[in-house]
Amino acid sequence: MHPEKQKHDFEPKIIAFVCTWCTYAGADLAGTSRMQYPANVRVLKFPCTGRIDPVFILKAFQQGADGVLVSGCHPGDCHYIAGNFHARRRFAAFRKLLEFVGVDLNRLEFSWVSAAEGGKWVEIVTNLTEKVRAMGPMTEFKELALEEQWSGVINTSELQEAYNSI
Amino acid sequence: MSRIGVFICHCGENISRTVDVVRVAQEVGTRPGVAFSTDYKYMCSDPGQNLLKKAIQEQKLSHVVVAACSPRMHERTFRKAVESAGLNPFLCEMANIREHCSWVHENIEEATAKAVDIVGMMVERVKKNRVLPAITVPVTKRSLIIGGGIAGIQAALDIADAGHQVVLVEREPSIGGHMAQLSETFPTLDCSQCIMTPKMVDVANHPNITLHTYSEIELVEGFIGNFQVTIKKKARSVDEDKCTGCGVCMTKCPQKKIPNKFDCNLGMRPAIYVPFPQAVPNTPVIDRDNCTMFKTGKCGVCQKVCGPGAVDFEQQDRLIVEAVGAIVVATGFELYTIDEKPENSPIKGYGEFGYGKIPDVIDGMTFERLASASGPTGGKILRSDGKEPKQIVFIQCIGSRARDKGISYCSKVCCMYTAKHTMLYHHKIHDGQAYVFYMDARTPGKSYDEFWRRSIEEEEAVYIRGMVSRLYQKGDKIVVMGSDIAAGIQVEIEADMVVLATAVQPQKGADLLAQKLGISYDKYNFYSEAHAKLRPVECATAGIYLAGACQGPKDIPETVSQASAAAAKVMTLFSKDQMEREPIVAKVREAGCVGCFACKKICAYGAIEEKEIRDRQGNLVKVVAYVNPGVCAGCGTCQATCPSKSIELDGYTDEQIVAMIEAL
Numbered sequence: 001m002h003p004e005k006q007k008h009d010f011e012p013k014i015i016a017f018v019c020t021w022c023t024y025a026g027a028d029l030a031g032t033s034r035m036q037y038p039a040n041v042r043v044l045k046f047p048c049t050g051r052i053d054p055v056f057i058l059k060a061f062q063q064g065a066d067g068v069l070v071s072g073c074h075p076g077d078c079h080y081i082a083g084n085f086h087a088r089r090r091f092a093a094f095r096k097l098l099e100f101v102g103v104d105l106n107r108l109e110f111s112w113v114s115a116a117e118g119g120k121w122v123e124i125v126t127n128l129t130e131k132v133r134a135m136g137p138m139t140e141f142k143e144l145a146l147e148e149q150w151s152g153v154i155n156t157s158e159l160q161e162a163y164n165s166i
Numbered sequence: 167m168s169r170i171g172v173f174i175c176h177c178g179e180n181i182s183r184t185v186d187v188v189r190v191a192q193e194v195g196t197r198p199g200v201a202f203s204t205d206y207k208y209m210c211s212d213p214g215q216n217l218l219k220k221a222i223q224e225q226k227l228s229h230v231v232v233a234a235c236s237p238r239m240h241e242r243t244f245r246k247a248v249e250s251a252g253l254n255p256f257l258c259e260m261a262n263i264r265e266h267c268s269w270v271h272e273n274i275e276e277a278t279a280k281a282v283d284i285v286g287m288m289v290e291r292v293k294k295n296r297v298l299p300a301i302t303v304p305v306t307k308r309s310l311i312i313g314g315g316i317a318g319i320q321a322a323l324d325i326a327d328a329g330h331q332v333v334l335v336e337r338e339p340s341i342g343g344h345m346a347q348l349s350e351t352f353p354t355l356d357c358s359q360c361i362m363t364p365k366m367v368d369v370a371n372h373p374n375i376t377l378h379t380y381s382e383i384e385l386v387e388g389f390i391g392n393f394q395v396t397i398k399k400k401a402r403s404v405d406e407d408k409c410t411g412c413g414v415c416m417t418k419c420p421q422k423k424i425p426n427k428f429d430c431n432l433g434m435r436p437a438i439y440v441p442f443p444q445a446v447p448n449t450p451v452i453d454r455d456n457c458t459m460f461k462t463g464k465c466g467v468c469q470k471v472c473g474p475g476a477v478d479f480e481q482q483d484r485l486i487v488e489a490v491g492a493i494v495v496a497t498g499f500e501l502y503t504i505d506e507k508p509e510n511s512p513i514k515g516y517g518e519f520g521y522g523k524i525p526d527v528i529d530g531m532t533f534e535r536l537a538s539a540s541g542p543t544g545g546k547i548l549r550s551d552g553k554e555p556k557q558i559v560f561i562q563c564i565g566s567r568a569r570d571k572g573i574s575y576c577s578k579v580c581c582m583y584t585a586k587h588t589m590l591y592h593h594k595i596h597d598g599q600a601y602v603f604y605m606d607a608r609t610p611g612k613s614y615d616e617f618w619r620r621s622i623e624e625e626e627a628v629y630i631r632g633m634v635s636r637l638y639q640k641g642d643k644i645v646v647m648g649s650d651i652a653a654g655i656q657v658e659i660e661a662d663m664v665v666l667a668t669a670v671q672p673q674k675g676a677d678l679l680a681q682k683l684g685i686s687y688d689k690y691n692f693y694s695e696a697h698a699k700l701r702p703v704e705c706a707t708a709g710i711y712l713a714g715a716c717q718g719p720k721d722i723p724e725t726v727s728q729a730s731a732a733a734a735k736v737m738t739l740f741s742k743d744q745m746e747r748e749p750i751v752a753k754v755r756e757a758g759c760v761g762c763f764a765c766k767k768i769c770a771y772g773a774i775e776e777k778e779i780r781d782r783q784g785n786l787v788k789v790v791a792y793v794n795p796g797v798c799a800g801c802g803t804c805q806a807t808c809p810s811k812s813i814e815l816d817g818y819t820d821e822q823i824v825a826m827i828e829a830l
Binding site for chain 2 (some may be wrong): 007015020027032036044045046048050056059064065079090113
């Protein structure tokens with residue numbers, strides 16, 4: 001029984017950084033259980049959320065992601081004992097930085113999904129996808145990139161003057 | 167230039183039903199760097215794997231991406247296949263287009279587009295994969311066991327019988343631990359020493375066991391397979407090689423009234439002593455704090471009467487360094503005491519029981535010594551004034567399950583040993599009456615509940631469900647004020663003796679030993695196992711194993727099981743000369759490292775060490791971090807923590823991850 005696929009104008013791109021032992025396994029369980037969810041998410045596997053550098057989140061947004069999800073083991077259950085605690089602390093500070101920079105924090109989600117929580121994975125991905133869909137595409141980085149890009153053509157008088165003065 | 171082989175699996179219909187696998191193979195095949203792209207029905211099958219191997223050789227592939235099920239399923243399968251075709255296994259990656267794609271998206275267009283993305287992402291990642299050779303760590307096939315109680319003894323015998331060398335270190339002058347102090351053991355009422363002393367003698371005689379008693383661990387260095395442990399052998403003042411164990415020194419020693427810790431201070435011993443007659447080794451020790459010779463310089467009677475001339479007042483503490491490959495921690499427990507505790511102590515005393523100042527209020531171990539045939543009273547249960555107690559009140563859960571006293575856990579063994587005590591009491595004093603104040607009867611083991619019921623039905627013990635609020639002296643009796651919840655009344659019993667079932671705690675100094683070893687412990691100082699259910703005898707620190715009550719309160723059958731389990735783990739480690747590990751470990755780029763050691767602080771496994779960088783003249787240039795490849799677990803938390811980006815996790819480098827993000 002396939003529900004009618006609703007045609008949308010905008011398909012958000014969601015990138016998920018997950019840990020192998022809990023969330024990736026939870027997502028596998030969702031697959032084994034044949035649970036259905038939107039096809040917008042792309043999963044990147046890490047050994048532990050502790051490995052996730054905040055720079056990757058920025059990079060993902062830069063590359064055109066509309067939403068980013070970071071998910072790992074529940075606190076206290078980290079396969080590597082304490083990696084998720086370090087991740088939690090790191091991202092608590094990073095959120096403040098992103099907010100300062102002007103990124104809408106609603107596009108970024110942190111969650112704990114255990115290897116048994118296939119349903120929770122589906123819920124989180126679905127909710128984030130729909131939330132970001134309603135927010136629309138993330139244009140901030142694209143605009144910034146456009147501003148900074150130089151085509152190589154000297155097409156303004158300021159550029160001509162600067163070139164002549166070399 | 168890469169020559170990547172891409173293999174899209176149909177997985178029968180599991181993937182091909184919702185993902186157009188032929189189209190995925192075609193689209194990914196157009197990516198730069200992909201030299202060969204195909205699809206196949208069952209990649210994990212024999213023909214599938216052969217297809218893979220043939221393609222590697224015929225197409226001269228440099229990397230492989232298999233798009234199929236989850237890597238948690240078949241990464242090992244495909245890496246093995248790739249290795250047998252002559253390619254380093256870590257140049258093979260899997261793209262999950264089943265659990266994460268075909269099984270969760272019904273729309274063919276969407277699922278196929280997502281599959282193309284996923285496979286493309288892994289293609290870009292694999293371009294950054296590097297050859298990772300397997301890591302081998304040499305293993306010294308010798309084991310250290312800390313603690314010579316029943317846990318340490320069992321583990322030592324198991325490992326030694328398997329043909330490996332064992333070094334057993336015990337703090338007290340003799341092995342045996344607390345089990346040697348017990349009278350009879352539940353649920354069989356076996357005489358404790360009778361079943362234990364044969365094992366103790368086996369340990370002493372075993373050719374593979376080196377026994378260091380009256381010794382402590384001074385320093386632990388190294389890592390799994392390669393520990394260097396410094397042991398301090400305290401000065402016995404007796405030469406172990408010369409002493410014959412004749413015992414004349416003990417009979418002639420003029421100091422005879424020193425309280426014997428083994429007898430819970432009820433019995434006395436001389437200054438030169440063995441803690442109990444069945445001690446192993448049967449070599450005495452001089453208690454230098456109480457010996458007249460060491461205090462005043464006059465005496466020396468023991469030396470004069472010693473035939474072999476074994477007494478040596480000049481003997482010094484010695485340090486011995488042993489090289490071992492594995493360490494088993496079996497330091498056991500001690501009992502909680504009701505005395506007044508220091509003000510900021512997390513554990514509280516029992517003021518309501520007089521802080522231990524009321525005579526004939528004793529703990530369970532003291533009762534064992536009274537009941538023991540080789541104890542200070544020859545097995546007679548007597549009060550401090552020498553009279554037989556006609557009414558004994560036993561109180562359960564003293565300290566245990568008492569959040570307000572600082573201990574929330576249940577000590578597990580007390581319900582059983584109190585039932586046993588009522589039986590021993592009844593067997594020795596037929597007209598004595600035992601009362602037990604209890605909260606619950608926790609008797610889950612084999613034959614345990616039947617044993618407990620026996621104390622009520624056959625040994626006439628009276629069990630009162632309720633707690634005791636106060637003990638006070640009245641003449642030569644002790645008044646016990648408690649409640650009987652079943653009857654709904656307050657009760658007062660005038661007891662001749664009160665026996666408290668006190669909480670089981672880890673040994674004093676357990677936390678200091680844990681810090682020396684680098685293992686974790688909880689707020690009660692019990693040592694932490696790596697996983698509460700699935701890894702109960704290992705520590706998170708590789709190469710260190712746990713056995714017995716130091717990990718949590720337990721009875722003798724469980725202790726013996728756990729000791730044998732720890733021994734089995736050690737034997738697994740020793741089964742090869744070299745330990746092989748997956749090379750997903752961190753490496754430090756020494757040029758960039760400034761030696762801040764943030765990585766060392768956050769590494770949960772203690773895998774990071776300090777390494778000196780010296781110039782050709784030998785001058786110290788800087789101290790950098792070094793990751794021990796034998797210990798690193800491969801989580802990568804160090805890399806995300808490093809402020810100078812000088813540490814990298816092989817297999818999950820920044821280049822690999824950024825390549826994946828950029829591909830999307």
